[in-house]
Amino acid sequence: MKDPLLGLLLRLARGHAQERHGWRHRMVGMMFRYYPGLINCQTFESFLMDYHEGTLAEPSRKRFERHLAMCGLCRASYEGYVRSIEIGKRLFETETGPLPEEVPSELVGAVLSAMRAKE
Amino acid sequence: MDEEQVIRAALARMAGVAMRYVESHDEAMDCAQDALIRAVNAFDGFEGRSNVNSWLHRIAVNCALEQLRRRGRRQEVSIDDLMPSFDDSGILNDSLVVSDDSAETILQRADARAAVTSAIQALPEGHRAVLLLRDIEEMSIAEVAEQLEITQGTAKVRIHRARSALRKHLEPLIAAGQL
Numbered sequence: 620m621k622d623p624l625l626g627l628l629l630r631l632a633r634g635h636a637q638e639r640h641g642w643r644h645r646m647v648g649m650m651f652r653y654y655p656g657l658i659n660c661q662t663f664e665s666f667l668m669d670y671h672e673g674t675l676a677e678p679s680r681k682r683f684e685r686h687l688a689m690c691g692l693c694r695a696s697y698e699g700y701v702r703s704i705e706i707g708k709r710l711f712e713t714e715t716g717p718l719p720e721e722v723p724s725e726l727v728g729a730v731l732s733a734m735r736a737k738e
Numbered sequence: 739m740d741e742e743q744v745i746r747a748a749l750a751r752m753a754g755v756a757m758r759y760v761e762s763h764d765e766a767m768d769c770a771q772d773a774l775i776r777a778v779n780a781f782d783g784f785e786g787r788s789n790v791n792s793w794l795h796r797i798a799v800n801c802a803l804e805q806l807r808r809r810g811r812r813q814e815v816s817i818d819d820l821m822p823s824f825d826d827s828g829i830l831n832d833s834l835v836v837s838d839d840s841a842e843t844i845l846q847r848a849d850a851r852a853a854v855t856s857a858i859q860a861l862p863e864g865h866r867a868v869l870l871l872r873d874i875e876e877m878s879i880a881e882v883a884e885q886l887e888i889t890q891g892t893a894k895v896r897i898h899r900a901r902s903a904l905r906k907h908l909e910p911l912i913a914a915g916q917l
Contacts, residue, residue, distance in 0.1 A: 644829070645827065647829065648825070648826075648828060659824075659827065659829065660824055660829050660830035661828040661830075662828070664822055664824075667898070668898040672879075690830075692829070692830040692833060693830060695833070695835055696822065696832065696834060696905075698836040698912075699834055699836050699905045699909070699913075700902070700905050702836060702841065703905040703908050703912065704873050704901060704904075705840075705841040706841045706844060706845065706854055706908060706911070707869070707874060707904065708873055709841045709842060709845055710854050710855065711758070711870075722749045722753070722767070726749055726767060726771045727746055729775065730774050730778065731741070731742070733775040733778045734778050737779065
């Protein structure tokens with residue numbers, strides 16, 4: 620980032636996750652909200668799905684990525700979002716939902732009848 | 739394996755697929771029976787472009803979705819508590835450190851597999867269905883909306899909320915140092 624003021628604010632932003640109630644935290648909140656081209660975590664969250672789907676248009680995409688680079692809280696939140704999707708996908712590639720303990724014989728019979736009728 | 743055993747195994751597997759979508763074993767078994775009879779009757783039209791298991795899987799999903807549509811929307815439990823919250827400055831309240839473990843590494847553990855299955859099953863039916871169709875069956879948002887007879891806007895909102903709820907449920911698995 621070439622803007623020296625933004626550079627200074629970014630240095631302030633570092634560590635705001637650990638210090639949630641001090642002046643630094645308030646400054647970071649104001650920076651995200653009011654500095655041109657930046658967004659706060661709430662707006663980031665509202666862009667998250669479109670970004671993940673690849674449908675977030677400019678300039679929102681650039682703002683999203685800038686926030687992603689700046690905010691450790693949202694970076695972890697985004698990584699968690701992506702990881703959860705991957706985990707669900709990987710699991711269900713190989714597994715169904717819970718299997719029934721027993722398949723009732725009448726169901727098997729109904730399928731057998733359908734097969735016989737077709738023969 | 740005799741014919742009856744093959745049918746029994748196929749029914750169990752298809753009921754397992756349906757069980758991802760519907761809430762009860764009875765409904766899932768009905769879907770499985772319906773799906774397998776449909777498959778038997780349609781087998782002449784099966785052209786072998788996908789493997790038989792994928793074909794049966796898709797029929798089971800369709801039958802489960804029909805079941806959901808027939809039944810209509812149920813009153814669902816709110817998942818607002820699982821959504822992220824923000825302070826007065828619009829800064830995220832939740833603080834999570836994600837572990838470096840890949841999805842594969844996490845899923846090597848049996849307890850993790852069980853936790854993920856139950857986290858997905860714990861989602862309200864309408865949210866679970868959109869999540870499964872989009873992220874597991876890899877349908878487009880337009881297809882998800884069409885299958886569930888909802889607008890694309892509603893489908894998008896539900897997918898996002900379902901993923902956010904799943905993230906919250908899976909926090910102990912994806913967070914560094916929490917296990």
